[in-house]
Amino acid sequence: MDTEEVNELKVLSAKMRVELLKMLKRRTYGHLGGSMSIIEVLSTLYGKHLKHDPLNPNWDDRDYLVLSKGHSGPGLYAALAVNGYFEKEILGSLNEGGTSLPSHPDRILTPGIDATTGSLGQGTSVAAGLGYALRLEKASQYVYLIVGDGELNEGQCWEAFQFIAHNKLNHVIVLIDENKRQLDGFTVDILNPFDIQEKMIAFGFHTMKVDGGSELEISNAIDEAKKIEDQAVCIVLDTVKGQGIPYFEEMVDNHSVKFCEQDYQAVDHAIQKLQDFIQKAGA
Amino acid sequence: MWELSKDTGLAEKEMRVTFRETLECLMGENKKVLAFEADLGGASHFAKIKATYPDNFVQMGISEANMVGVAATTSMRGFVPFIHTFSPFASRRVADQVYLTGAYAQNTLNIFGSDPGICAAANGGTHTTFEDIALYRAIPEVQVFAPADNVQLEWLIKEVTNRKGVHYIRANRKAVSRIYQEGSTFEIGKGNVIRQGTDVLLLTMGVLVREALDAAEELEKEGISVEVIDMFTIKPLDKELILREMRGKKLVVTFENHNIINGLGSAVAEVMADAGSGIPLKRMGVMDRFGQVGSFDFLKEEYGLTKAHVKHVVYEFMK
Ligand SMILES: Cc1ncc(C[n+]2csc(CCOP(=O)(O)OP(=O)(O)O)c2C)c(N)n1
Ligand SMILES: [Mg+2]
Numbered sequence: 001m002d003t004e005e006v007n008e009l010k011v012l013s014a015k016m017r018v019e020l021l022k023m024l025k026r027r028t029y030g031h032l033g034g035s036m037s038i039i040e041v042l043s044t045l046y047g048k049h050l051k052h053d054p055l056n057p058n059w060d061d062r063d064y065l066v067l068s069k070g071h072s073g074p075g076l077y078a079a080l081a082v083n084g085y086f087e088k089e090i091l092g093s094l095n096e097g098g099t100s101l102p103s104h105p106d107r108i109l110t111p112g113i114d115a116t117t118g119s120l121g122q123g124t125s126v127a128a129g130l131g132y133a134l135r136l137e138k139a140s141q142y143v144y145l146i147v148g149d150g151e152l153n154e155g156q157c158w159e160a161f162q163f164i165a166h167n168k169l170n171h172v173i174v175l176i177d178e179n180k181r182q183l184d185g186f187t188v189d190i191l192n193p194f195d196i197q198e199k200m201i202a203f204g205f206h207t208m209k210v211d212g213g214s215e216l217e218i219s220n221a222i223d224e225a226k227k228i229e230d231q232a233v234c235i236v237l238d239t240v241k242g243q244g245i246p247y248f249e250e251m252v253d254n255h256s257v258k259f260c261e262q263d264y265q266a267v268d269h270a271i272q273k274l275q276d277f278i279q280k281a282g283a
Numbered sequence: 284m285w286e287l288s289k290d291t292g293l294a295e296k297e298m299r300v301t302f303r304e305t306l307e308c309l310m311g312e313n314k315k316v317l318a319f320e321a322d323l324g325g326a327s328h329f330a331k332i333k334a335t336y337p338d339n340f341v342q343m344g345i346s347e348a349n350m351v352g353v354a355a356t357t358s359m360r361g362f363v364p365f366i367h368t369f370s371p372f373a374s375r376r377v378a379d380q381v382y383l384t385g386a387y388a389q390n391t392l393n394i395f396g397s398d399p400g401i402c403a404a405a406n407g408g409t410h411t412t413f414e415d416i417a418l419y420r421a422i423p424e425v426q427v428f429a430p431a432d433n434v435q436l437e438w439l440i441k442e443v444t445n446r447k448g449v450h451y452i453r454a455n456r457k458a459v460s461r462i463y464q465e466g467s468t469f470e471i472g473k474g475n476v477i478r479q480g481t482d483v484l485l486l487t488m489g490v491l492v493r494e495a496l497d498a499a500e501e502l503e504k505e506g507i508s509v510e511v512i513d514m515f516t517i518k519p520l521d522k523e524l525i526l527r528e529m530r531g532k533k534l535v536v537t538f539e540n541h542n543i544i545n546g547l548g549s550a551v552a553e554v555m556a557d558a559g560s561g562i563p564l565k566r567m568g569v570m571d572r573f574g575q576v577g578s579f580d581f582l583k584e585e586y587g588l589t590k591a592h593v594k595h596v597v598y599e600f601m602k
Contacts (some may be wrong), residue, residue: 029405070409095405097577097585102407118409119376120345150322153344184324184342191344253325 001219005048009215011281012043012082014274017244019078021274023091025259025267030094031103033241033254035075037179037212038067038146041237042079044218045144054084057111063141064130066115068123068157069148069177070104071256076113077101085112121154123147128160131172142226143172150182153191158203165204165232173225174205174234177212179241183255197236205234212237213244245270285467285475291460291493294433299456301433302395303328305440306365310336316444319354319366321347327367327397327456347372351380351392355449358391363444369406370396370453374415385449386425392449393440399429399453400540401582402490403574411574415453417545420518425449426471427518429489434463435515442471453489460493462513472519476528480510483597484529486551487538488514491588495538498590498597507601517547522554529555534600535564538593543568565596 016039024030046052051063067076074094081088086100093099100109104118114130117123127145134141147157164172178196180187187193200207206228210217218237225233241255242248247266248257257263309316310332322345324330332340343350347368354364366373373396385392396415398404403411419427426448430436436454443450462477469475474486478499487495492513499509510528514521529535535555537548548566555564569586583589 095407095576097575097581099576102409102576103405104407104409106408116409118407119371150345153322153346155346155348182345183322183326184320184330190322190342191346255325 001216006216007281009043009047009219011278012047013039013215013244014278015082016043016075016078018271018274018278019081019088019091020075021267021271023074023078023094024257025264026092027094029258030074030256031071032248032257033181034069034072034148034177034179035078036245036248037177037239037241037243038072038075039244040213040215041146041175041177041218042075044215044222046079046083048219049222050144051141054112057085061141064114064127064143066117066123066127066130066143066145067105068117068127068145069120069151070117070123073101073103073105076105077110080110080112120148120151121156124157124160127172127174128163128169131164131169132167134171135167135169141171144175145172146175146177148182149176149178149180149187149193149196150190152176152193152196153182161200161203161205168230168232170228170231170233172232173222174200174232176200176234176236177239178236179239179243181241181255200234200236204232206231207234207236209236209238212239285469286464287477288434288461288464294458294461296433297456297458298433298436298454299328299397301436302440302454303331305437307332307335309441309444310339313363313444314339315361316363317341317354317357317365319343319350319364321345321350321368321372323368326369327395329367347377348380351377352384355385355388355390355392358447363391363393365393365395367395367397369403369410370399370412370415371410374412374418374451378418381419381425381449382422386422391447393443394449394451396451396453397456399455399489400569401574401579401586401588402455402457402540404579404582405576407576408574413542413569413574415451416517416541416547419451420545420550422449425451425518426516428452428516430454430515431489431492431513432459432462434465434467435469438467438469455490459490462492469515472516472521474512474514474516474521474524476510476524477513478509478511480508481531482507482533482601483509484512484532484535485509485538485593486512486514486525486536486547488517488547489540491538491540494588494590495593498593501590502594502597507597509597514547517550520550520554525551525554526558529560529562532562534597535562536593536596537564537566537568538588539568540588541568542571544571563600565600567593567596
């Protein structure tokens with residue numbers, strides 16, 4: 001990827017962050033931390049790797065994206081809106097009665113959502129099922145699975161991983177958002193995950209670990225993953241919960257934030273900075 | 284003995300605070316009381332127990348099925364396990380573990396399934412549980428409770444602590460309206476007639492009790508006399524009370540924050556049908572639908588769980 005392409009993805013990330021922050025600000029609360037830490041992977045997917053068509057979300061030949069850590073739905077909604085799946089104004093209806101944007105992704109309600117998630121762990125089997133079906137069809141498209149590091153506590157993840165590895169479903173690209181935190185605190189304190197990369201290797205995956213805040217590194221890893229032909233593949237994303245805004249990165253409990261006065265100021269400040277960045281980039 | 288609270292407003296204390304404080308109180312007396320969490324200790328406030336009784340708090344991470352198995356099995360060594368997670372994960376997600384390692388193996392497990400039914404609100408359809416009572420009612424020996432307020436919840440927690448077996452407690456995390464006077468006591472398997480009436484018998488539980496009482500009061504002004512029962516123990520069910528109180532009534536209504544299939548309404552219908560009562564029954568609740576996202580008030584309206592809906596059903600029948 002050349003510098004220009006990288007910069008385009010950085011602008012895309014910034015645009016998604018702006019929409020995410022506006023959305024949560026309007027709602028006054030929401031799952032901020034885990035939405036922020038997947039922004040770069042989402043912009044890299046939607047901006048470069050994912051075969052998709054916003055005007056035809058049910059296109060039969062599309063790649064699939066499964067956001068297994070469904071509570072980060074707002075991050076995904078921002079990505080879908082910025083990439084033309086629906087009007088940005090709709091983001092304002094998050095969680096309102098009758099909305100098409102519930103807190104957790106719903107494949108029946110929202111254009112561009114392929115997997116209904118929210119009960120942690122279940123999306124891993126959805127990705128495995130899609131991958132297996134596509135394999136039976138001899139179809140060439142990919143399934144991108146985004147799973148949380150806390151979510152890995154769920155046994156179901158490891159059941160799905162065994163299935164994916166055993167069947168060498170190399171078209172299911174497993175992306176682990178290792179932001180080192182879950183709801184009640186740091187993953188090491190809650191249920192020590194030890195070395196996630198080593199674990200995935202032990203489970204039979206060709207596993208890479210990259211800076212999850214770098215569109216370039218993520219993109220390169222996906223390129224490499226696509227070259228693997230006879231093995232399951234996993235990319236561990238080294239991320240920060242609340243990624244991209246120091247104020248929220250440092251917040252003690254940034255999983256689901258109920259904004260106070262100071263938080264609103266931080267949000268406004270961050271939006272301003274991101275918009276300046278977008279403007280400077282001439283986008 | 285219980286008494287109704289004179290203050291009918293919203294309780295100052297959230298239900299989760301009562302849950303945690305009651306557990307801490309029990310832990311002060313009994314080292315064997317344990318509180319298990321599956322990474323929702325921030326949501327339940329159970330995480331605070333880590334500071335007060337570090338040896339009695341067990342953090343399981345996001346592994347509800349494992350939590351059920353581990354917690355229930357500690358009872359083999361005389362521990363008294365309480366577990367918490369949101370009601371969908373405390374029921375649907377762990378049904379087999381509760382069935383086998385819990386009930387069938389005759390272990391003890393006290394389950395707090397929080398934010399049942401429309402209490403899930405902003406968490407939406409994926410987190411909405413209209414079938415937890417249905418699942419647990421159908422497992423032998425499991426007892427199912429839906430406390431109406433903090434007073435009843437506190438009493439219930441203390442009561443189950445002294446009992447063996449599997450107890451499922453569904454309750455909102457947030458504050459609910461006061462129903463009972465501080466210090467009231469209850470009986471497992473006994474419903475409470477919380478308002479006398481002669482025309483209609485209205486049975487309800489949990490977060491809808493205040494709504495039912497309000498509906499009854501308004502109907503009284505219209506000349507319709509409604510008796511209200513708080514059926515906080517859904518299983519074991521107070522059959523005697525139902526059979527006694529339905530006598531002479533023109534209509535029986537059940538009103539629940541749950542699917543009308545295999546919840547309170549079904550349980551009452553079974554009792555009435557078995558007795559060949561012949562009295563008309565209206566089951567109010569969620570009409571076999573999935574949950575959705577929205578505020579508690581929006582959802583109450585959406586699923587027909589307001590006092591206005593109760594009044595409408597009663598009027599339509601009585602007119
Ligand atoms: C089965 C299940 N249990 C519990 C929850 C509640 N919950 C939502 S998010 C979360 C923590 C998730 O941590 P992680 O996967 O690390 O997500 P991230 O850090 O990316 O936000 C929990 C416990 C849930 N949604 N599903
Ligand atoms: Mg995490």
